[in-house]
Amino acid sequence: MTPLPDDAARILDAALVCELTVLSGDRVVTYPLIPLFDGERIFMTSSVLFSRKLDHIKANPKVAVSVTDPTATPVDRFARITIQGDARVIDDDLHAGWLSVLPMWERKEPVIRKFLRQRFGLPLFFERALIEVTPRRVLVWPQPGGWLEVHELQEERA
Amino acid sequence: MTAILDHELAAHLGSYPHTIVSYVDREGYPVNVATGFRPDGYAGLVYLEPFDAPDQPGAGAEMELTFSHVRPRPGTGYDQRRYVNVWGKVIRGDAGLAVAPERTAGWDEQRVPFVEYCERNLARAHRYMSRLSEERGAPVRPFLPLRWRLFLATRVPFLTATIVPILLGAVIARSHGYSAWLLTTLALLGASCIHLGLNVLNDIFDVSSGADVENVTPTPFSGGSRVVLYGLVGRRSMWTLALVLFALGSAIGGYLALTRATEILWLGIAGVALAIFYTAPPLKLVYRGLGDIAVAAGFGPIMTLGSYAVVAQRVSFEAFYASLPVALLVMLILYVNQVPDRLGDERAGKRTVAVRFGREWIIRGYDVFAAMAFALIVVGVIAGIMPVWTLLALVAAPLALRVHSGLVAHYDEPYGLVPALASNIALHLFTGLGLIVGYVL
Numbered sequence: 001m002t003p004l005p006d007d008a009a010r011i012l013d014a015a016l017v018c019e020l021t022v023l024s025g026d027r028v029v030t031y032p033l034i035p036l037f038d039g040e041r042i043f044m045t046s047s048v049l050f051s052r053k054l055d056h057i058k059a060n061p062k063v064a065v066s067v068t069d070p071t072a073t074p075v076d077r078f079a080r081i082t083i084q085g086d087a088r089v090i091d092d093d094l095h096a097g098w099l100s101v102l103p104m105w106e107r108k109e110p111v112i113r114k115f116l117r118q119r120f121g122l123p124l125f126f127e128r129a130l131i132e133v134t135p136r137r138v139l140v141w142p143q144p145g146g147w148l149e150v151h152e153l154q155e156e157r158a
Numbered sequence: 159m160t161a162i163l164d165h166e167l168a169a170h171l172g173s174y175p176h177t178i179v180s181y182v183d184r185e186g187y188p189v190n191v192a193t194g195f196r197p198d199g200y201a202g203l204v205y206l207e208p209f210d211a212p213d214q215p216g217a218g219a220e221m222e223l224t225f226s227h228v229r230p231r232p233g234t235g236y237d238q239r240r241y242v243n244v245w246g247k248v249i250r251g252d253a254g255l256a257v258a259p260e261r262t263a264g265w266d267e268q269r270v271p272f273v274e275y276c277e278r279n280l281a282r283a284h285r286y287m288s289r290l291s292e293e294r295g296a297p298v299r300p301f302l303p304l305r306w307r308l309f310l311a312t313r314v315p316f317l318t319a320t321i322v323p324i325l326l327g328a329v330i331a332r333s334h335g336y337s338a339w340l341l342t343t344l345a346l347l348g349a350s351c352i353h354l355g356l357n358v359l360n361d362i363f364d365v366s367s368g369a370d371v372e373n374v375t376p377t378p379f380s381g382g383s384r385v386v387l388y389g390l391v392g393r394r395s396m397w398t399l400a401l402v403l404f405a406l407g408s409a410i411g412g413y414l415a416l417t418r419a420t421e422i423l424w425l426g427i428a429g430v431a432l433a434i435f436y437t438a439p440p441l442k443l444v445y446r447g448l449g450d451i452a453v454a455a456g457f458g459p460i461m462t463l464g465s466y467a468v469v470a471q472r473v474s475f476e477a478f479y480a481s482l483p484v485a486l487l488v489m490l491i492l493y494v495n496q497v498p499d500r501l502g503d504e505r506a507g508k509r510t511v512a513v514r515f516g517r518e519w520i521i522r523g524y525d526v527f528a529a530m531a532f533a534l535i536v537v538g539v540i541a542g543i544m545p546v547w548t549l550l551a552l553v554a555a556p557l558a559l560r561v562h563s564g565l566v567a568h569y570d571e572p573y574g575l576v577p578a579l580a581s582n583i584a585l586h587l588f589t590g591l592g593l594i595v596g597y598v599l
Contacts (some may be wrong), residue, residue, distance in 0.1 A: 007313060016228060016235070017228050019350070021188040023188060027220060027222070027245070028180040028188045029243065030190060032226045032241050032311060049276050049279040049283045051281070051285075053386060055286070060249075062187045062188065063188060064180070064187060064189055064190045068176060068178055068192035068596075069226065069227075069228070071175075071229075072228065074526065080191070080337050082189065082191055082211075084183075084187045084188070094287070094290075094300070095300070102564055108235065109234070110233060110234055110235060111235050120309070122276060123302055124276065124388055127283070127300045127301075139189075141191075141192075141261075146210070147530050148210040148211060148212075150212070151508030
């Protein structure tokens with residue numbers, strides 16, 4: 001897959017919060033979540049307590065992920081970005097499957113490790129599914145309210 | 159939240175620095191893009207600044223606006239989470255692009271604390287896992303290691319309520335010239351089993367009655383163990399656990415009654431009966447506002463006299479008298495723990511003291527009972543019933559003031575009450591330890 005533009009990768013990597021927009025029938029629904037970026041795909045996790053978004057993604061995988069809040073994105077040269085892509089819910093192992101992204105999560109929210117040690121206090125919060133987003137188009141606004149740059153990403157085919 | 163844009167919502171939306179506009183593009187993918195906005199409570203519209211994005215919807219199409227905020231906290235993550243989703247029709251006119259809100263949703267952790275937000279979504283979690291179970295043809299349940307499930311189901315930390323009276327009875331017997339520490343340990347084990355069995359039984363009936371379901375603001379000290387509600391332990395397993403604990407506790411009590419003193423039999427029968435009928439029908443003492451008296455009797459005179467009898471093979475007035483302050487303070491644990499639970503309890507028909515009486519009466523009652531507990535110690539020493547060193551227990555008295563202040567300040571805030579609930583448990587523990595040390599010295 002074509003890598004994300006540098007600006008988008010840098011901002012996704014730093015953002016404490018993103019907005020995941022999913023489709024519920026022909027309507028859009030947006031959820032603030034922590035974006036986790038492995039250099040290729042965007043991951044988010046969702047507790048089964050807040051699983052409506054998972055149902056929506058299973059019904060229609062088309063999603064958009066935006067980073068819009070400069071105060072929650074500690075980078076130089078902030079730019080607003082939106083990534084459109086296809087999402088997949090990974091919920092084979094709700095208890096431990098999502099732990100694969102814990103190091104990325106901990107980098108953004110260090111206190112999560114402490115909360116996880118006390119998972120017996122909020123056990124259902126830590127029964128979580130992974131949302132994996134494969135980007136297909138990146139929209140970048142280098143200046144707030146400015147012009148849009150569109151980057152189409154090509155998926156590599158065997 | 160369901161409301162069209164009024165002045166209150168307009169003012170709230172105005173506290174966000176920008177909005178995220180979301181809609182569906184021609185290829186069927188969502189687009190979300192940030193822009194400036196101006197909410198107008200008079201017009202009932204949110205005006206949007208122009209933005210550059212593909213396939214923008216025309217007039218009459220539906221659009222979603224999201225207003226989101228977090229406060230970064232370097233080193234921990236972030237806090238002050240809140241967001242609002244607004245859905246409405248697009249209006250394009252001379253004043254530019256606007257949205258007429260028709261529906262809203264969202265969450266603000268300062269209005270609905272995170273733990274409560276989680277509790278309010280339990281049904282959704284169970285629906286999701288139930289669907290997964292159907293898809294896979296195998297049950298999908300939340301998981302915790304057995305040791306944690308047992309720890310939560312039995313509520314082990316509350317055992318201080320048992321440890322204090324059992325040790326108190328034993329040290330009073332020691333001050334009378336009797337000693338039997340192995341048998342005291344056995345008595346502690348038996349009483350602990352009955353106590354833990356009570357906790358498990360209490361959970362079973364509070365789930366059945368709906369009291370725990372209705373309670374969406376549990377704290378570490380109130381609201382039950384919730385293991386059944388969370389799907390961590392099945393009801394059948396809870397029944398088995400309760401029966402095993404009651405059987406083990408009763409067997410130990412029976413052995414002690416046979417080998418030490420017949421008084422233990424009557425005290426044991428009374429204790430087990432109170433433990434069972436605390437929540438079990440037909441008596442359901444706690445549902446009738448009698449739980450406090452049951453707890454005072456069980457964790458006060460019954461346990462202290464029982465422990466004394468195990469060691470001394472008789473009962474004594476001094477042990478009975480010394481158990482009274484402990485009884486009052488253990489009763490106050492339940493009394494205050496019912497405060498954060500009272501709304502859910504009331505909805506479930508659990509008419510506890512905190513449901514029956516208002517804030518002022520409850521706080522005044524707390525002050526009176528706490529003062530009585532310490533007055534009993536002072537009077538006991540003056541009257542020569544208890545040794546002078548038991549006045550050491552008065553050192554814990556300031557904790558009662560902390561509980562009082564907590565009740566005054568946070569009566570209607572379940573999570574704000576948590577420090578007061580903790581201080582109240584510490585008050586019982588440290589007063590009890592003060593009495594125990596007083597008898598040892």
